[in-house]
Amino acid sequence: MAPTETPDPRAGLLDTIRARRVGIEAYVRRKAPVSRRLSTVSILSSAVIVALMAGPALGGPTFAERVQDGLSLDASQPVWQVLCSAALVVSMTAAVSAHLEKTSDLRARVGAAEAAGVMLAGLQARLEYGGLPVQEAAQEYRDVLAGIPFVPEAQGGTTSPAGRREHGPAVQLTVVVLAALLLAVTFVGLFRGAAAEPGGEDTGAAPTASEVPAPTPAPSPGPTSATPSPPAAATQGVFGGETRDGGASLAIVIDADRAMAYVCDGRQFEAWLTGSVVDGRLQLSSPSGAxxxxxxxxxxxSGELRTPTSSTPFTATVAAEPAGVYEARIPVDGSQARIGWAVLPDGSQVGVLAVGDTRRGAPTLDLADLTFEHDGRLFTAWRAGP
Structure with a gap:
C-alpha cells in the first residue's frame, strides 16, 4: 500500500502569503486613486469658494452689476442667485469630499496596506530562501495581517475593481471642468463689465447707484414760463420734470426708438435707466432694479418710476437745451467716481456724485462749457444720450 503524501506547511504558507500580497496590491490600486480624487476635489472646491467670495471684495458693490453687464443679462439679481447657488453646491462638494476622506481614512489605510505588502514580501523571501521556521513565519504573518483588517482577501478575479476605477477619473474631470467653467464665466463677465465702465459712452453698462425706498424731498425748480414745442412724432428730444412727491428730479433723452433717463434727489438717491420707445410709450430699466x-x-x-421698494408717478415736459442728462467720471480718493446731472427745463440742475456705495450732492456744472470744480481741480462733463 502506497504511503500518504504529507502536505508541506512551508509551501502552504508561501501560497497564502502570495495570495494575500495579491489582495493587498489590488486594494492599493483601487483605493489610492480614490484618496487622491477626494483630496483634489476638496482642494479645488475650497479654491473656487474663495474665488467666489473674493469677487465682491475685489469688484466692490457693483460686482454683480459688472458681471451682469459683461454677460448682457437683464438684471443683477439672477447673478447673485447663480453665484450663491454655485457657492453652496461647491461648498457642499468640498465638505462631503473632506468628510469622506476623513471618515474612511483612506490615506492612512493605503499607507498601512503598502507597508504590509512590503513586510509580506520580505517574509516570503526569508521563508522561501532564508530557512525561517514555519511557526515563526506564521506568527509574523498573523501580526502583519492584524495591522490591515480592512484589506479583503483576494478574490477570483480583479476585473471588478478595475471596472469600478473607470468612473473615478470621469467624476474628477467633471468637477474640474464645471469649476473652471464657473470661474471663467464669472470673471469674464466681471472683466468685460469693468472694461466697459470707464468709457462713458455706454451709460447702461456703467455702475448705478443703489435706490432708496423713499427719496428725501429736495428743493424743486418752479414751473417754466414757456414750453418748447414737442419734437415731431416724439422721435428725438429732451424732457425734464420731477416725481409727484417732489422727492426726485429726472431728465429723459429720446433718440428715435431708444431712450435714457437720469433720476436723482441731489443727495443720496440716483438711477441710470435705458430702454426703448414703442408706439409712444417708454419702457426703461436700470441694472439695479429701477x-x-x-x-x-x-x-x-407722464408715467411711473419704480424702485425695488417703492413707486411714484412723475411728469416730464419737453425742454430745449441745455436741459438733458450730463455725466462725468473723475478720480476721487483713489477710486473712480461717477457724476450725473439732470438739467431741467428751467435750467436748474440736480446731481449726485457716486463713489462706490457712497452718494453725495454733485458739484455745480457750468452749462456754458460743461466744466466743474472738485477738490480745487477743473473737470469736464459730457452730454449723455441713449
Whole structure:
C-alpha cells in the first residue's frame, strides 16, 4: 500500500502569503486613486469658494452689476442667485469630499496596506530562501495581517475593481471642468463689465447707484414760463420734470426708438435707466432694479418710476437745451467716481456724485462749457444720450 503524501506547511504558507500580497496590491490600486480624487476635489472646491467670495471684495458693490453687464443679462439679481447657488453646491462638494476622506481614512489605510505588502514580501523571501521556521513565519504573518483588517482577501478575479476605477477619473474631470467653467464665466463677465465702465459712452453698462425706498424731498425748480414745442412724432428730444412727491428730479433723452433717463434727489438717491420707445410709450430699466414707464401726451411724458421698494408717478415736459442728462467720471480718493446731472427745463440742475456705495450732492456744472470744480481741480462733463 502506497504511503500518504504529507502536505508541506512551508509551501502552504508561501501560497497564502502570495495570495494575500495579491489582495493587498489590488486594494492599493483601487483605493489610492480614490484618496487622491477626494483630496483634489476638496482642494479645488475650497479654491473656487474663495474665488467666489473674493469677487465682491475685489469688484466692490457693483460686482454683480459688472458681471451682469459683461454677460448682457437683464438684471443683477439672477447673478447673485447663480453665484450663491454655485457657492453652496461647491461648498457642499468640498465638505462631503473632506468628510469622506476623513471618515474612511483612506490615506492612512493605503499607507498601512503598502507597508504590509512590503513586510509580506520580505517574509516570503526569508521563508522561501532564508530557512525561517514555519511557526515563526506564521506568527509574523498573523501580526502583519492584524495591522490591515480592512484589506479583503483576494478574490477570483480583479476585473471588478478595475471596472469600478473607470468612473473615478470621469467624476474628477467633471468637477474640474464645471469649476473652471464657473470661474471663467464669472470673471469674464466681471472683466468685460469693468472694461466697459470707464468709457462713458455706454451709460447702461456703467455702475448705478443703489435706490432708496423713499427719496428725501429736495428743493424743486418752479414751473417754466414757456414750453418748447414737442419734437415731431416724439422721435428725438429732451424732457425734464420731477416725481409727484417732489422727492426726485429726472431728465429723459429720446433718440428715435431708444431712450435714457437720469433720476436723482441731489443727495443720496440716483438711477441710470435705458430702454426703448414703442408706439409712444417708454419702457426703461436700470441694472439695479429701477424701472420707468411712461407715455407721451400734450408735450409731456407722464408715467411711473419704480424702485425695488417703492413707486411714484412723475411728469416730464419737453425742454430745449441745455436741459438733458450730463455725466462725468473723475478720480476721487483713489477710486473712480461717477457724476450725473439732470438739467431741467428751467435750467436748474440736480446731481449726485457716486463713489462706490457712497452718494453725495454733485458739484455745480457750468452749462456754458460743461466744466466743474472738485477738490480745487477743473473737470469736464459730457452730454449723455441713449
Amino acid at each position: 424701472s420707468l414707464t411712461g407715455a407721451f401726451g400734450n408735450g409731456a411724458i
